[in-house]
Amino acid sequence: MKKTPLYDLHVGYGAKLVDFAGFLMPIQYEGVSVEHNCVKNNVGVFDVSHMGEFLIYGKKSEYFLQSVLSNDISILRPGQAQYNCIPNENGGIIDDLVLYKLDINKYMLVVNASNIEKNIDFLSSKNKNMVNIDNLSDIYSLISVQGPNSLNVLEKVFELELANLKYYCFLKYRDIIISNTGYTGCGGYEIYCKNEDAVSLWNNIFEAGSEFNIKPIGLAARDTLRLEMGFCLYGNELNDEISPIEAGLSWITKTNKIFTSSSLFKRQKEVGVNKKLIGFEMLEKAIPRNGYTIYSFDKRKIGIVTSGTMSPSLKKGIGLGYVKSSFSNLNDKIFIEIRGNMKQALIVKTPFK
Numbered sequence: 001m002k003k004t005p006l007y008d009l010h011v012g013y014g015a016k017l018v019d020f021a022g023f024l025m026p027i028q029y030e031g032v033s034v035e036h037n038c039v040k041n042n043v044g045v046f047d048v049s050h051m052g053e054f055l056i057y058g059k060k061s062e063y064f065l066q067s068v069l070s071n072d073i074s075i076l077r078p079g080q081a082q083y084n085c086i087p088n089e090n091g092g093i094i095d096d097l098v099l100y101k102l103d104i105n106k107y108m109l110v111v112n113a114s115n116i117e118k119n120i121d122f123l124s125s126k127n128k129n130m131v132n133i134d135n136l137s138d139i140y141s142l143i144s145v146q147g148p149n150s151l152n153v154l155e156k157v158f159e160l161e162l163a164n165l166k167y168y169c170f171l172k173y174r175d176i177i178i179s180n181t182g183y184t185g186c187g188g189y190e191i192y193c194k195n196e197d198a199v200s201l202w203n204n205i206f207e208a209g210s211e212f213n214i215k216p217i218g219l220a221a222r223d224t225l226r227l228e229m230g231f232c233l234y235g236n237e238l239n240d241e242i243s244p245i246e247a248g249l250s251w252i253t254k255t256n257k258i259f260t261s262s263s264l265f266k267r268q269k270e271v272g273v274n275k276k277l278i279g280f281e282m283l284e285k286a287i288p289r290n291g292y293t294i295y296s297f298d299k300r301k302i303g304i305v306t307s308g309t310m311s312p313s314l315k316k317g318i319g320l321g322y323v324k325s326s327f328s329n330l331n332d333k334i335f336i337e338i339r340g341n342m343k344q345a346l347i348v349k350t351p352f353k
Contacts, residue, residue, distance in 0.1 A: 006202055018219075021113035054123070083098055100179070144188065151189075162189070232249070275324055282319075299342070
């Protein structure tokens with residue numbers, strides 16, 4: 001079992017640690033609701049150092065990445081980041097990721113921990129000696145500072161004017177990358193540093209955030225926060241058999257270029273898909289969970305729940321799931337089968353409100 005450089009700090013906080021993608025990671029400290037609302041209303045800090053980082057560079061880096069990623073990276077300037085995915089040959093998703101343009105023909109890909117080896121294998125198979133691919137996952141740590149007070153905290157830590165750093169942009173500060181990105185929907189920053197600097201950086205952040213009652217936040221609250229935003233999670237909403245079009249990710253699937261499965265995605269955009277990802281809220285007191293069956297209002301089986309929780313912000317059950325496209329209309333009532341009981345729900349837009 002791997003440990004991040006911040007492991008001992010988590011133990012000191014009394015965190016509940018679990019196996020997550022081969023790492024011992026903090027799932028919670030004080031409790032999911034406390035941590036969730038801390039990020040929503042104040043500021044919290046996540047250790048997400050289990051994530052993978054690849055450096056891709058060489059004269060044909062842009063050409064190579066255009067051929068294996070779904071989004072159009074030609075529009076990026078150095079200092080900009082972009083949400084993206086790696087499609088497979090069958091129209092599924094190998095991984096979703098954030099791409100950073102460090103310089104001309106020099107990029108960093110930040111990928112899911114569980115998919116590091118799968119990504120390397122696929123990218124290497126497509127490389128044909130065009131570019132250099134360095135796996136830096138064991139060298140870098142990632143600290144995510146999220147919430148409305150994150151700017152106030154980090155401006156004290158770095159003595160920088162971060163207010164001018166636009167969304168999905170980043171800057172370099174010595175050996176550190178500070179990125180205006182995140183997975184919570186609450187605003188915030190993600191900070192990449194060398195492993196040997198992670199503990200001192202974490203401590204500096206907490207010292208600067210003491211006046212804001214800053215808290216460490218576990219992966220359970222990270223999940224409830226992303227779910228309230230309707231963000232996809234690999235392994236739940238995304239996998240090797242689900243296309244980005246089905247997942248509602250047409251906006252990162254640009255068919256004005258040729259890349260893996262691009263002709264299939266173009267056809268899906270034109271003629272439609274058989275299933276779609278929906279958001280739903282429970283109309284009865286009940287908590288939906290991954291794997292629960294979704295039924296139409298006339299009790300026909302139409303899909304499956306991929307993520308669900310009791311929303312700490314909204315105080316009601318919410319979820320995401322795939323249903324047959326003909327049953328995906330907003331404001332339609334559906335049923336979720338929960339422990340043998342049919343519970344009413346409503347298809348709604350995300351983010352949940």
